[in-house]
Amino acid sequence: MSNNRLDAKTRRSRLLANAIVIVLAVITLLPFLWFVVMSFKPADDIFAGVDGFFFTPTLENYTSLWSDRFAASMMNSFITSSVSTALALVIGTPGAYALSRATMKRERTFSLLILASRMAPPVAFAIPYFLVYRYMGLLDTRLGLITVYLTFNLALVVWLMRNFFDATPRALEEAAWIDGASLWKTFMVIVLPMSGPALVTTAILCFLYSWNDFFFALTLTRNNAMTAPVEVVNFMNYEGWEWGKIAAGGTLIMVPVLAFSLLMRKYLVAGMTAGAVKG
């Protein structure tokens, strides 16, 4: 009897929990859904209210985007994001390894300083960057954006990879030293191949940070190096707000984010919990 009552109680609370999760998910995802649906609507149906509820899907927003400068801005986004991510990994991973393994005085302070550069609000850097870039001729260049993203991503790489290295056993490296490997060889042949999941997680987070950036792209680019998020905002201009294009552009920007998250879901979770439990 009491068992049945308990079961009913657990079932009811489980139902309630599920319901809350679904409601929260709908609330969170509804704007996205609305946005994606809007990108397929003909311009006239977008603000047609209930009448616009049923519509014939069209690709006209997307095709008009492509004839526009949007393709170039997508390319800018892709290049700046991937190059800055790759550079941050190449520079940051050995640095993180060194920080993790070296016995150094004030090591925690150094690590914290590195992280602090990531914690500061971007606006604190915007004006210095702008002035220095104008002086160096880096305004509105891909190289300029890559450099900004690199400085922020480097801190993230060092911090995440350092935590990962701290959690990996040193016995493997010691075995490699005794086997005859140098420090650098050990890093390349033993440590890096084991860091795959952590590297993938870190790479995704870096890429998404650069990909999603709006602020620096807005302040440091004008035309040539403008990235997709800024380009989308340009569809709100004095001739009118082109909602269809905004929705189509926004959807396209979301595609890699979604694709990465879904494809790498396994790695993301594995990487985030790496070292939490003894494997």
Added chain:
Amino acid sequence: MNGVRIEGVRKTYGSVDVIHGVSIDIEDGEFVTLVGPSGCGKSTLLRMIAGLETISDGTINIAGRVVNDVAPKDRDIAMVFQNYALYPHMTVAQNMGFSLKLRGVDGMKIKSAVDAAADILDLSKLLERYPKQLSGGQRQRVAMGRAIVRDPEVFLFDEPLSNLDAKLRVQMRSEIKGLHQRLRTTTVYVTHDQIEAMTMADKIVVMRDGRVEQVGKPLDLYDRPANLFVAGFIGSPSMNFLPATIDGRSVRTADGIELPADDLPLGGDAPRKVVYGIRPEHLTIGADGIPATVTLVEPTGAETVLLLTVGKEAVTAVVKDRLALSPGDRVFLQIRKGAQHVFDAGSGVRLD
């Protein structure tokens, strides 16, 4: 080919001394175990031999060469780690051949060296597997194979069996000993398990708090422990210790019970406080002797473990006979002639 000489070696972390001037001579081809409770410095000493820890003072000499400033890879050693430390992204064969590959040995030669080692360790069928596809015992054997392939001057083992279950441990114990008898490579083996140390070693080094307590052959340590610590550490169950007073004529416990003192140098007439030690297996039940009360009977089949009290002291006896005893029974204990050990109560040093 001169074995390993450790002379006055110290290890200091900041102002804390972990190893206080240890000197050990390990002959060429000898199997030496470093044994002691956790934190005694045995693993640190092993890592210093391997070159994974710096040496604060003193010298370590491997095969006639001082290696204090020599990198681990140039010390001509191979080490087997407690958690095996197999490279997870390499196959068994790659793991075993890694050191040769780094030295630029030709592929065919690596293969024949790996095959030979795999043959010795019964790993031939597993060469293409990855470490995660192996059982604990197999991983242990691969770790040993990696060491054998190098044909080093010295094997270093850091508690290699502590991650295995009891049955496998006994099996691997005899495999390692058999391997040593076959290869005759100088071996330094760290363990906290005194049974492992006793059964495998040619020579045991008992350590405590960064100092060597005694060095000797297993049975010498068992028969004549140099002090209370070694007496209590070597042997299972542990030696019984009875606080007693010696006064030139007899040895008596604090409760006034007289203990046999044949062959003992009883010293002068002045009473002296001592600790009287007797191993559980050297006690038998007799018609007369030391009066004791049974508190617990543990039959193991082959023998019977008796927990008793002599006066106020707890005493363990291991007897071969199956005795019909129950808690509360009063019995008499007899001590095998000459099997007692007497230590100074203050310093713990052996007296006879």
